[in-house]
Amino acid sequence: MREIEVTFNAANVPDKNLLLAAVAKKAGLKLSQITSHEVVKRSLDARGREVLYRYRVKVTSGSEPLLEKFEIPQYRNVAGNGEQESVIIVGAGPAGLFAALSLLQNGKKPIILERGKDVHQRKFDMAKLSREGIVNPNSNYCFGEGGAGTFSDGKLYTRSNKRGDIRKVLHQFVKFGADPNILIESHAHIGSDRLPRIIENIRECIKEHGGEVHFNTHAIDFEYTGGLWHVHCTNSEEEQAGIGSCAEPQECSKKLFSAPDVILATGHSARDIYELFYSKNWEIEAKGFALGVRAEHPQKLINEIQYRGKYSPKLPAAEYSLVCQVDGRGAFSFCMCPGGILVPSATSQGEAVLNGMSNSMRNSKWANAGIVVSVEPEDVPEYSKYGPLQLLRFQQDVERKMFDFTGSIKAPAQRMDDFVNGRISKSLPETSYVPGAVSAPLHELLPPFVASRLRKAFGEFNKKMRGYYTSSALLLAVESRTSSPVRIPRDPQTLQHISLKGIYPCGEGAGYAGGIVSSALDGINVAEKIAGDQAPA
Numbered sequence: 001m002r003e004i005e006v007t008f009n010a011a012n013v014p015d016k017n018l019l020l021a022a023v024a025k026k027a028g029l030k031l032s033q034i035t036s037h038e039v040v041k042r043s044l045d046a047r048g049r050e051v052l053y054r055y056r057v058k059v060t061s062g063s064e065p066l067l068e069k070f071e072i073p074q075y076r077n078v079a080g081n082g083e084q085e086s087v088i089i090v091g092a093g094p095a096g097l098f099a100a101l102s103l104l105q106n107g108k109k110p111i112i113l114e115r116g117k118d119v120h121q122r123k124f125d126m127a128k129l130s131r132e133g134i135v136n137p138n139s140n141y142c143f144g145e146g147g148a149g150t151f152s153d154g155k156l157y158t159r160s161n162k163r164g165d166i167r168k169v170l171h172q173f174v175k176f177g178a179d180p181n182i183l184i185e186s187h188a189h190i191g192s193d194r195l196p197r198i199i200e201n202i203r204e205c206i207k208e209h210g211g212e213v214h215f216n217t218h219a220i221d222f223e224y225t226g227g228l229w230h231v232h233c234t235n236s237e238e239e240q241a242g243i244g245s246c247a248e249p250q251e252c253s254k255k256l257f258s259a260p261d262v263i264l265a266t267g268h269s270a271r272d273i274y275e276l277f278y279s280k281n282w283e284i285e286a287k288g289f290a291l292g293v294r295a296e297h298p299q300k301l302i303n304e305i306q307y308r309g310k311y312s313p314k315l316p317a318a319e320y321s322l323v324c325q326v327d328g329r330g331a332f333s334f335c336m337c338p339g340g341i342l343v344p345s346a347t348s349q350g351e352a353v354l355n356g357m358s359n360s361m362r363n364s365k366w367a368n369a370g371i372v373v374s375v376e377p378e379d380v381p382e383y384s385k386y387g388p389l390q391l392l393r394f395q396q397d398v399e400r401k402m403f404d405f406t407g408s409i410k411a412p413a414q415r416m417d418d419f420v421n422g423r424i425s426k427s428l429p430e431t432s433y434v435p436g437a438v439s440a441p442l443h444e445l446l447p448p449f450v451a452s453r454l455r456k457a458f459g460e461f462n463k464k465m466r467g468y469y470t471s472s473a474l475l476l477a478v479e480s481r482t483s484s485p486v487r488i489p490r491d492p493q494t495l496q497h498i499s500l501k502g503i504y505p506c507g508e509g510a511g512y513a514g515g516i517v518s519s520a521l522d523g524i525n526v527a528e529k530i531a532g533d534q535a536p537a
Contacts, residue, residue, distance in 0.1 A: 010051040011314045036066040043186035070167045073105040079210030081109035091265035093147020094516045095507025099523030106531030110211040115218040116144030119196040130434040133409045138236040141345040142269040146199040149516040153358040154190030158517035169520040176201040191360025228258045261502045266509040268484035286390045287487040292372030293475040294354045302367040317362040324460040331457035334370035341432035344409045352402035366432045370479035373453040391485035412440030416473040487511030
C-alpha cells in the first residue's frame, strides 16, 4: 500500500477515472494494476499561481492486501431492555446522539432526555428570538435537538484520530444523509440547512431500534438509591409558560427516569447543571475558556485576500484560521463562517450573546468569525470568591453588560479600526445580524484585558492576512460561548465522575470536547466504556 498525492485545478474537479489515472501515473503504475483505492483527504491550496485541490489517495496493486472498507456496526433492537440494560443520556447534542447510537450497537437501551424541542419545532423559537428578542431558555440556538452545532454550520474540521476513529462519526453522518464528500474534505461542513434532516434521521433510527427520546424534559436533580440513578425531570414547556403548578419551576409536574448509568451530555451552556453540582458539593472546577467579539467582513474581501486575487465563482467561499500570542495568552479566530450570518445565542433573558452560522452553499455576502482571547482564572482574581464558578460568573457579567448597553439583544458594535483606535463609530456597515447593531464603545465595554489583547491581535492578524484590518469590518459583542467555563472532572480510565459512580460527564459541557466531531467521539467513547464494563466476563 502506498499513499499518493495528486493535484488538479480547483475549477475542474476530477471524476473517479481521471483521479485514478493521475494516481496511477504518479505511482508509476498502469491503471489496470490498481486493485483498490481510498481517497483519504482533499484540501484546497491557493498559495501558488493557480488554485489547486490536493488529493491524498491510498492505493494497492499486485498481490498486496486490499484496503479494508469501513463498516458501521449494526444497530441492535433493544426494545425489550429493562432498567438494568438501559443508560440515561441527558442532552441530545452530538455527544448524546452518538452515545445513543453506540449504545444501540452494543445492545444497550439509550433513554435521551432533552430539555429543548425537536429540531423542527426548535426553529420557531429561534425565529422568535431573532425577530422579537424573546428567549426561550430551553429552546434556542444552544438548547434543543442536535445541540448548538446544528445551527452553526455543522463544521466537521477535526481530522485527528487521537480521541478515537473519526470514521465512526463521519460514516454515520453519511448514512443519515450527509454528503459523502465530508469523508475526504479537510475542512468539511454539512450546513445548517441540511443538518436538521440528518438529526431527525438519527432520532428515528434510535427510536426504531427501541431507544427512547423525550423532548421538553428538563433534568433538575439526580439521586442514587438501590443501585440506580434516578433523574428527576420537569416539563420544559410548562416551565416556560408558567402554567398550572409550574408557576414555580420546582412545582412543575415531574417525571422520573432510572438506570444504573447516566451520560451527562448537556452542552457548554447548561449553567443549571453546574449550579446543581455546586449546591450538592459534587466536584466541579473552573476551566479556561475564550471570550471576545464576532468579526464580520464582506465575503468578497476575504475571497480576494485568501485567493490572492484568483477567486472565481466556481471556488468555495474562502475561510480563514488565525492565531497569535498576546501578553502570554492565545488570541485566535473561532467558528469561522464563510458566506454566513450572525445569530443571537442567548439562553436567558437579559444576555447579549452572538454566534455565527452558514448554510451548505455558504452564499451570503458576509464572512464572520469569533475573534477571541483565552481567559484563565488568574485573569479575573476578583471573581475567585465564586470558587469553581469563577469564570462562569465572569462570563455571565460580560453578557449582561452588553445587553444592558442596548437594552435588548441588539448587538453593541464598532468598526474594527475605530475599536483599535478607541473611538466610537459614527456609522456602522450593513450587518447580517437580524436583531440589529448599535454603535458602542466596545474598547470600554469589554473587560480591559480582553480589549487590550484584541487590539494587539488585529495588528498581528493583518500581517498574516493583508487587508483583514479594515474599517469595513464590523465587530459585534459578545462572543462568549466558545467552550465551557467549568469542567466536571472524571477519572481518565473509567470516564466516570471522580466521586460519583455511574455518572459519566461527556462532551463540551463537561469540558472534554470542542466541536461536533470531538463531542461525538467523546459520546462514543463513554458509551463503549459503559458497554464494556457491563459485558459478561
